[in-house]
Structure formats: structure tokens, C-alpha cells
Amino acid sequence: xxxxxxxxxxxxxxxxxxxxxxxxxxxxxxxxxxxxxxxxxxxxxxxxxxxxxxxxxxxxxxxxxxxxxxxxxxxxxxxxxxxxxxxxxxxxxxxxxxxxxxxxxxxxxxxxxxxxxxxxxxxxxxxxxxxxxxxxxxxxxxxxxxxxxxxxxxxxxxxxxxxxxxxxxxxxxxxxxxxxxxxxxxxxxxxxxxxxxxxxxxxxxxxxxxxxxxxxxxxxxxxxxxxxxxxxxxxxxxxxxxxxxxxxxxxxxxxxxxxxxxxxxxxxxxxxxxxxxxxxxxxxxxxxxxxxxxxxxxxxxxxxxxxxxxxxxxxxxxxxxxxxxxxxxxxxxxxxxxxxxxxxxxxxxxxxxxxxxxxxxxxxxxxxxxxxxxxxxxxxxxxxxxxxxxxxxxxxxxxxxxxxxxxxxxxxxxxxxxxxxxxxxxxxxxxxxxxxxxxxxxxxxxxxxxxxxxxxxxxxxxxxxxxxxxxxxxxxxxxxxxxxxxxxxxxxxxxxxxxxxxxxxxxxxxxxxxxxxxxxxxxxxxxxxxxxxxxxxxxxxxxxxxxxxxxxxxxxxxxxxxxxxxxxxxxxxxxxxxxxxxxxxxxxxxxxxxxx
Ligand SMILES: Nc1nc2c(ncn2[C@@H]2O[C@H](COP(=O)(O)OP(=O)(O)OP(=O)(O)O)[C@@H](O)[C@H]2O)c(=O)[nH]1
Numbered sequence: 212x213x214x215x216x217x218x219x220x221x222x223x224x225x226x227x228x229x230x231x232x233x234x235x236x237x238x239x240x241x242x243x244x245x246x247x248x249x250x251x252x253x254x255x256x257x258x259x260x261x262x263x264x265x266x267x268x269x270x271x272x273x274x275x276x277x278x279x280x281x282x283x284x285x286x287x288x289x290x291x292x293x294x295x296x297x298x299x300x301x302x303x304x305x306x307x308x309x310x311x312x313x314x315x316x317x318x319x320x321x322x323x324x325x326x327x328x329x330x331x332x333x334x335x336x337x338x339x340x341x342x343x344x345x346x347x348x349x350x351x352x353x354x355x356x357x358x359x360x361x362x363x364x365x366x367x368x369x370x371x372x373x374x375x376x377x378x379x380x381x382x383x384x385x386x387x388x389x390x391x392x393x394x395x396x397x398x399x400x401x402x403x404x405x406x407x408x409x410x411x412x413x414x415x416x417x418x419x420x421x422x423x424x425x426x427x428x429x430x431x432x433x434x435x436x437x438x439x440x441x442x443x444x445x446x447x448x449x450x451x452x453x454x455x456x457x458x459x460x461x462x463x464x465x466x467x468x469x470x471x472x473x474x475x476x477x478x479x480x481x482x483x484x485x486x487x488x489x490x491x492x493x494x495x496x497x498x499x500x501x502x503x504x505x506x507x508x509x510x511x512x513x514x515x516x517x518x519x520x521x522x523x524x525x526x527x528x529x530x531x532x533x534x535x536x537x538x539x540x541x542x543x544x545x546x547x548x549x550x551x552x553x554x555x556x557x558x559x560x561x562x563x564x565x566x567x568x569x570x571x572x573x574x575x576x577x578x579x580x581x582x583x584x585x586x587x588x589x590x591x592x593x594x595x596x597x598x599x600x601x602x603x604x605x606x607x608x609x610x611x612x613x614x615x616x617x618x619x620x621x622x623x624x625x626x627x628x629x630x631x632x633x634x635x636x637x638x639x640x641x642x643x644x645x646x647x648x649x650x651x652x653x654x655x656x657x658x659x660x661x662x663x664x665x666x667x668x669x670x671x672x673x674x675x676x677x678x679x680x681x682x683x684x685x686x687x688x689x690x691x692x693x694x695x696x697x698x699x700x701x702x703x704x705x706x707x708x709x710x711x712x713x714x715x716x717x718x719x720x721x722x723x724x725x726x727x728x729x730x731x732x733x734x735x736x737x738x739x740x741x742x743x744x745x746x747x748x749x750x751x752x753x754x755x756x757x758x759x760x761x762x763x764x765x766x767x768x769x770x771x772x773x774x775x776x777x778x779x780x781x782x783x784x785x786x787x788x789x790x791x792x793x794x795x796x797x798x799x800x801x802x803x804x805x806x807x
């Protein structure tokens with residue numbers, strides 16, 4: 212155990228995490244140059260079929276340091292804020308972290324948020340400035356930023372180029388010398404922390420864990436503490452370039468277990484594995500059920516395809532346990548699902564996967580966060596869908612989720628960012644200069660304000676010179692109203708939105724204008740109205756017109772005429788009939804396309 216080191220690499224996006232991991236694997240001959248190439252060329256699906264995604268989960272490196280053999284387990288962490296819970300669990304499986312900072316970019320928002328997670332897990336931090344080979348490298352300035360941030364000595368900071376390999380041997384040396392060996396009792400009952408899992412269509416779910424105490428043997432009956440389920444350990448082993456089966460995995464080590472589980476829901480990141488016959492009395496600290504943050508409806512474009520969509524959702528959930536869904540019916544869109552996502556990125560990924568892997572064309576409705584309504588009778592109602600909002604006369608108060616947002620930028624953009632964030636109901640909590648050219652702003656803001664387009668606005672307001680990260684903090688009282696959209700007097704439930712009352716008029720007006728652009732003219736006049744309760748707050752009108760697609764063909768050619776009419780019919784399939792109005796698919800997402 213004294214010759215084991217468990218570590219991870221934390222960095223802002225594109226600061227060179229994968230490249231450094233490649234170099235570490237190459238220099239320790241964990242992967243030969245030839246395999247390295249082959250791996251890079253492997254596509255994701257193939258990688259998944261084989262049950263290996265070497266660099267994205269964990270890999271064991273054998274390294275000889277001053278004549279002594281060491282086992283280094285590199286645990287990878289997901290990059291995006293939507294998955295920050297998984298990052299924190301991966302960090303909990305390590306004793307140390309390489310904090311990688313791009314010499315041309317300096318410290319960015321994710322550098323800091325990941326660093327805080329690492330410090331929270333008591334990890335030994337090894338700061339590394341990467342990309343020193345680049346012309347724009349500002350080594351001294353970035354050094355100052357790091358010293359300011361973590362309070363280390365200048366000589367503790369390593370300089371490297373993951374591209375050329377310069378400084379990588381020193382990184383290996385620092386991993387061995389600075390990161391402590393794991394502690395734990397090999398004779399105690401098994402206690403292992405699940406930090407990741409992957410779905411393999413042949414073998415079921417492969418669970419990755421770090422053993423804190425005891426050991427796990429092939430054939431053991433193990434128990435997952437949070438679910439209480441027991442399984443036989445069909446195979447256990449360590450993670451090399453491929454899965455490397457072993458009769459036993461011991462204290463301090465990182466390994467995998469295959470038990471034939473087919474449903475991702477049974478495996479929870481952060482859960483503890485123990486032995487059914489001799490359970491460890493304690494769970495590993497810090498387990499949380501991951502809660503979805505953003506909700507939206509997903510409906511088939513064609514109502515007849517509902518059963519097929521249900522099938523696809525079931526399959527998708529088998530390998531993405533963080534996706535939640537339940538049946539939703541909409542007058543406008545028929546049967547579909549109200550889905551919960553970890554964040555907007557997660558929502559995009561799910562939509563993409565439904566389209567690419569399952570060949571489904573879906574309509575996604577306006578996303579919203581989860582509100583809590585308290586009725587005057589003292590009931591607490593969770594509102595994940597505008598339709599679930601109780602009648603205003605019954606509501607005592609409503610709470611909405613808040614986040615803490617952290618933005619790092621250049622001082623010249625402070626003004627723009629202030630205007631943007633205060634306009635989004637943000638409260639400035641802290642402003643501090645990391646160096647003279649880099650400032651960190653911390654705001655508390657309602658989550659609902661950043662769901663739609665906050666990040667795009669931030670980028671445009673700062674010409675890309677801002678990095679952003681956020682974490683949920685709490686729920687606060689808020690004046691939320693349900694706004695409905697009516698087309699010729701018919702309420703379109705799929706276009707309803709939950710919105711802060713101060714925003715409603717402006718939002719209603721813009722949404723009506725946008726819908727006017729998106730709805731095709733029809734043979735009759737269409738009134739578009741936004742209303743809160745019975746009160747109409749905005750209105751637009753589309754005048755009547757018969758769109759004669761055959762007008763272009765002067766007389767004669769009947770076959771051409773027929774073709775055009777056919778085409779028009781095709782186009783209609785992507786429309787939904789609401790009352791007497793036809794609504795194209797993109798109108799349901801109009802809210803995401805509103806400009807200022
Ligand atoms: N010049 C130079 N380029 C580097 C170095 N390290 C990484 N890069 C380049 O920087 C880009 C980002 O590197 P990645 O290793 O993909 O970064 P990452 O942190 O893994 O990025 P994500 O996976 O998106 O989080 C790539 O184009 C690399 O080739 C370096 O030391 N020098």
C-alpha cells in the first residue's frame with residue numbers, strides 16, 4: 212500500500228488534461244506509441260463496446276522511482292459543471308491532484324471551482340503550469356496567480372509542456388514524493404467508494420471503485436449500501452489499457468467489478484460497496500442522490516411514435532442514470548415525457564443521443580427549473596412543469612433555486628458583467644483581484660436566469676474573456692407567475708412558462724413577437740396572446756393569407772404542381788394543429804431564441 216498513489220488531474224477546459232494524461236501513459240510505457248495512436252482513432256461507440264474508455268475513467272500506471280516500483284492510479288474527472296457531483300466523488304477517491312493551468316490563459320473559473328473541490332477533499336495539490344512551449348506563455352504571471360490562489364511556494368510549481376513532454380518526468384517524481392500513500396485497514400470489512408460506472412452492452416454495468424478498507428475477491432457477494440442490493444462479483448480487477456481481471460483487489464487500490472447489473476439506476480456514484488456477509492458499519496461520507504436541475508418536456512414529433520420513444524427513453528436511462536422522466540400529457544403535443552436533467556448541457560446531450568443513437572425526432576419544450584409552491588393550507592408542492600403550478604388563489608408563497616456563480620474576467624469587463632448579472636437578479640457577493648489583470652466576481656443568482664442564454668450573453672459581453680462556473684446553493688422566496696400563450700383564444704400548454712413577475716411583461720411581448728415570426732400565415736387571422744391568469748399582457752396578430760405554393764408554375768405542368776403540393780404536405784407533418792392554428796416544431800422552442 213505504501214507504494215500506491217491515487218491522483219487526478221484538475222484543470223479548466225482545454226488546459227491540456229488529456230494531453231498530459233497521454234504523456235504520462237506514454238512515458239511510463241503504460242501505453243505503447245502504437246496503441247496510443249490506435250486509441251486516438253477508436254471512436255466512442257467502439258470504446259464503449261469494449262468497456263474501456265481509458266482516459267476518461269481510471270488507469271493504472273506502473274512507475275519505477277529511484278529503483279522502487281510504484282503503482283500510480285490516474286482517475287479522470289468529467290469536465291463540465293453539470294457533472295460536478297461526479298467530479299467531487301472522483302476526487303474523493305484520490306489523495307492528490309495535479310492542478311494544471313495553461314500558461315497562456317492563466318487561472319480560469321473551473322480551475323478554481325475544481326481546486327475548491329480538491330481542497331474540500333483534503334487532497335495534496337501539485338500545481339503545474341502547462342504549455343510553456345507556446346509563444347504567449349506568461350509563466351511568471353501565472354505563477355503569481357497560483358501563489359496567490361493556493362499560497363504555495365514558487366518552487367512548488369512545476370513547469371511543463373504536455374505537448375513536447377518537457378517537465379513530465381518531474382511531474383511523475385512529484386506524484387511519488389508529494390502525494391501521500393493511501394491509508395486504510397486491509398483486515399477491516401470491505402468499504403469501497405464508487406466513483407464512476409460505464410455501460411457495456413455485453414457485460415452490463417462496469418463499476419469503478421476505490422477501496423478504502425478491506426479487499427474484494429472474485430466470487431464475493433457484495434452489497435451496495437444505498438440501495439441495499441446484493442450481487443455476486445463475477446469479475447474483479449484493475450484498470451489497465453483494458454480491464455485486467457485479478458483474483459482480488461486490495462485496500463488503497465482502484466479497480467472494477469462486474470456483477471451483471473444491466474440498469475444504471477442500481478449503481479450510484481458516491482455509493483459504498485461492502486460485503487454482504489461482513490458489512491462495514493459505515494458508508495463512505497458524502498454520498499448524495501444527484502438531483503435534476505432543469506426540466507423539459509420531450510414529445511415525439513409524430514404522436515403515433517410515442518411507444519417507440521418510450522422504448523428509447525428506457526434504453527437511454529439504462530446507461531444514463533442521471534436522466535429522470537415521467538409521463539406527461541399535453542393538449543398540444545399529446546403523450547410525451549417530462550424529463551429532468553443535470554443542466555442544459557445534459558439536456559442537449561440527451562436530445563442529441565435520442566436523435567443520433569435512436570433515430571427519434573422529438574420536440575423539446577421550454578425548459579424550467581424546479582420550484583416549490585406552498586399552499587395556504589401548508590402543503591408543499593414541487594413544480595417541475597408549468598401545468599403543476601397550483602391555482603394562484605391557493606398559493607401562499609413560491610420558492611425558486613439559487614446558485615452561486617463565479618466569473619473570472621479582465622477588469623475592463625467588470626461593468627458589462629455587473630449590468631448583465633444584476634439584470635438577471637444577481638446579487639454581488641464578492642469581487643477580488645487575482646492579479647492586476649484578472650478579477651473574480653461572485654454572484655448569487657436565481658438558477659432560472661442562467662438556464663437559457665446566460666453563458667452566450669456573458670461571452671458576447673466580454674468578447675470571450677470570461678470563464679464561468681456555478682453551484683446550487685439554496686431556495687429563496689420569489690414572485691413567480693405562470694404565463695400562458697393563447698393562439699386564437701386556445702391555450703397552448705406546451706408554451707406555458709414559469710417566470711418572475713417583474714419579467715413577465717417584457718418576456719410576454721418578446722415571445723409574442725417571436726411567435727409571429729415563426730408561425731406561418733394561414734387563411735385566417737391569428738391572434739397570439741400572452742396572459743397571466745385572465746389578464747392578457749401582450750398581443751400580436753398575424754394577418755390572413757392563402758399561401759399558394761403553385762403560384763410560381765405558370766399554368767401547364769401538372770406533375771410539377773403535384774410535386775409542390777406533395778412537398779407542402781411533407782412540410783405540414785412537422786406542424787402541430789392547435790385549435791385551428793398550425794404550429795411548426797421550432798415555435799415550441801421560441802423562448803430559447805429571444806433576443807434582447
Ligand atoms: N503548445 C501546446 N499545446 C498543448 C499543450 N498541452 C495541450 N495542448 C493543446 O491544447 C489543446 C487542449 O488540450 P487537451 O489535452 O485536449 O485539453 P483538456 O484539458 O483535456 O480539454 P478538455 O478535454 O476539453 O477538458 C489541444 O489542442 C492540445 O494539443 C502543450 O503543452 N503545449
